[in-house]
Amino acid sequence: MAKKPSVKKATGKLGILLPGMGAVATTVIAGVHAVNAGKSQPIGSLTQMGRLRIGKRTGGTKKPLIKEVVPIQDLKKVVFGGWDLFDDNVYEAASHAQVLDQNLLDSLKRPLSKIKPMKAVFDKNYVKRLDGKHVKRGKTKMALAKQIMKDIENFKKDNKCNRVVMVWCGSTEIYIEESAVHQTVASLEKGMKENHKDIAPSMLYAYAAIKMGIPYANGAPNLSCDVPALVELARETGAPIAGKDFKTGQTLMKTILAPGLKARALGIEGWFSTNILGNRDGAVLDDPDNFKTKEVSKMGVLDQILEPELYPELYKDLYHKVRINYYPPRGDAKEGWDNIDIRGWLNYPMQIKVDFLCRDSILAAPIVLDLALFLDLAKRADMSGIQEWLSFYLKSPQAGKGLQPEHDIFKQLAKLENTLRHMVGEDLINHLGLDYYEN
Numbered sequence: 001m002a003k004k005p006s007v008k009k010a011t012g013k014l015g016i017l018l019p020g021m022g023a024v025a026t027t028v029i030a031g032v033h034a035v036n037a038g039k040s041q042p043i044g045s046l047t048q049m050g051r052l053r054i055g056k057r058t059g060g061t062k063k064p065l066i067k068e069v070v071p072i073q074d075l076k077k078v079v080f081g082g083w084d085l086f087d088d089n090v091y092e093a094a095s096h097a098q099v100l101d102q103n104l105l106d107s108l109k110r111p112l113s114k115i116k117p118m119k120a121v122f123d124k125n126y127v128k129r130l131d132g133k134h135v136k137r138g139k140t141k142m143a144l145a146k147q148i149m150k151d152i153e154n155f156k157k158d159n160k161c162n163r164v165v166m167v168w169c170g171s172t173e174i175y176i177e178e179s180a181v182h183q184t185v186a187s188l189e190k191g192m193k194e195n196h197k198d199i200a201p202s203m204l205y206a207y208a209a210i211k212m213g214i215p216y217a218n219g220a221p222n223l224s225c226d227v228p229a230l231v232e233l234a235r236e237t238g239a240p241i242a243g244k245d246f247k248t249g250q251t252l253m254k255t256i257l258a259p260g261l262k263a264r265a266l267g268i269e270g271w272f273s274t275n276i277l278g279n280r281d282g283a284v285l286d287d288p289d290n291f292k293t294k295e296v297s298k299m300g301v302l303d304q305i306l307e308p309e310l311y312p313e314l315y316k317d318l319y320h321k322v323r324i325n326y327y328p329p330r331g332d333a334k335e336g337w338d339n340i341d342i343r344g345w346l347n348y349p350m351q352i353k354v355d356f357l358c359r360d361s362i363l364a365a366p367i368v369l370d371l372a373l374f375l376d377l378a379k380r381a382d383m384s385g386i387q388e389w390l391s392f393y394l395k396s397p398q399a400g401k402g403l404q405p406e407h408d409i410f411k412q413l414a415k416l417e418n419t420l421r422h423m424v425g426e427d428l429i430n431h432l433g434l435d436y437y438e439n
């Protein structure tokens with residue numbers, strides 16, 4: 001059995017801080033309040049409903065709840081805060097987002113109205129379709145990051161939190177390539193003092209959290225914490241980090257289907273994905289510079305899973321196209337179509353059509369919760385830097401230098417489960433199972 005690492009208990013209150021209090025953030029906050037009030041179930045959340053096999057399959061398989069195996073923060077002892085450039089409280093923002101039933105929101109009006117966003121660090125140059133007045137002023141990006149750190153300290157004190165974590169739920173910013181300023185902590189800090197244009201607001205929130213040793217996850221495709229400087233800082237301060245881009249609708253389906261088709265050595269000639277959605281996220285992504293960030297995040301998935309260089313006969317000529325169309329009538333109820341042209345025995349063509357009538361924020365909310373609670377767990381297990389085991393939740397997972405990110409959802413799940421077993425010194429499971437048949 002592996003040496004038992006020590007994981008500290010989850011004592012006291014945990015603060016979950018969300019930069020960006022729009023559809024996703026308010027759906028997770030209202031959802032946790034609804035669950036705590038016994039009004040609903042946390043469906044989609046592994047930390048709340050998932051089980052983990054422990055030990056052998058003989059004598060009745062043991063599959064306790066994950067939260068019985070590792071010390072996950074009690075949902076009743078979680079408090080939420082965040083930042084936004086609009087000053088609506090969570091009740092108002094959730095009502096505006098129109099994701100959850102208004103009757104449910106009305107029944108939670110008192111606690112939700114009390115959660116008010118702090119002033120945002122925002123710059124319209126990075127999110128062209130938004131403009132708000134609830135914004136901080138500061139001469140340099142470093143000065144703004146320090147204001148975020150002050151906010152975090154105050155939040156922790158005011159809410160009597162033992163620990164805090166941060167999950168970026170803000171808008172997708174314009175596409176920025178990693179450059180020299182992102183390479184080291186020193187170059188990043190210098191760039192922040194000099195207002196370097198390649199340092200977007202989401203990176204300032206990430207810097208503030210990581211500098212304070214606070215776990216940070218990024219739910220948008222922005223670079224944010226996915227640069228060498230912040231990985232280095234995270235190792236220095238002991239902050240676990242994970243990014244980027246929540247894996248919700250279409251990419252979730254892609255990373256479920258593609259490994260299955262490849263497992264049977266079926267060829268794929270084309271994969272056309274298109275979406276319609278009408279929420280604020282859709283409006284932001286309607287700008288080509290912001291869409292580019294999302295497109296890059298969505299495109300990497302198939303190549304990594306299918307490995308066309310190793311299977312040229314099956315995937316060399318795969319034509320992969322992704323489109324997102326802003327269509328206001330649908331609001332948060334996104335519809336994603338996939339047309340997959342596949343090839344079977346003797347190259348005979350077949351087609352698969354997927355029409356996923358999903359709800360964006362309903363799929364994203366449990367991801368936010370799990371990322372927050374698992375990152376807090378990682379911190380208590382003294383794990384710092386990139387948490388590859390959380391790739392399971394991310395469209396464009398961050399990986400160590402020189403490593404290919406893993407996109408196959410089944411491998412991601414195996415990694416997540418084995419990491420949890422490892423944390424508490426349980427045997428890892430590799431599904432070989434030959435020992436059951438040996439005399």
Ligand SMILES: NC(=O)c1ccc[n+]([C@@H]2O[C@H](COP(=O)([O-])OP(=O)(O)OC[C@H]3O[C@@H](n4cnc5c(N)ncnc54)[C@H](O)[C@@H]3O)[C@@H](O)[C@H]2O)c1
Pocket residue numbers: 019020021022023024025083084085086097120121122123127130168169170171172173201202219220221245246247248249279280281284359360361363364
């Ligand atoms: N819902 C999904 O399925 C899904 C999946 C993957 C990624 N995402 C990403 O999650 C993010 C949130 O999605 P959403 O549907 O809640 O969008 P949303 O537009 O409803 O909410 C985003 C919020 O962030 C705020 N914001 C923007 N810049 C900010 C800043 N610098 N500081 C503080 N607040 C800021 C906006 O005012 C807005 O209220 C987006 O980046 C989206 O691309 C969502």
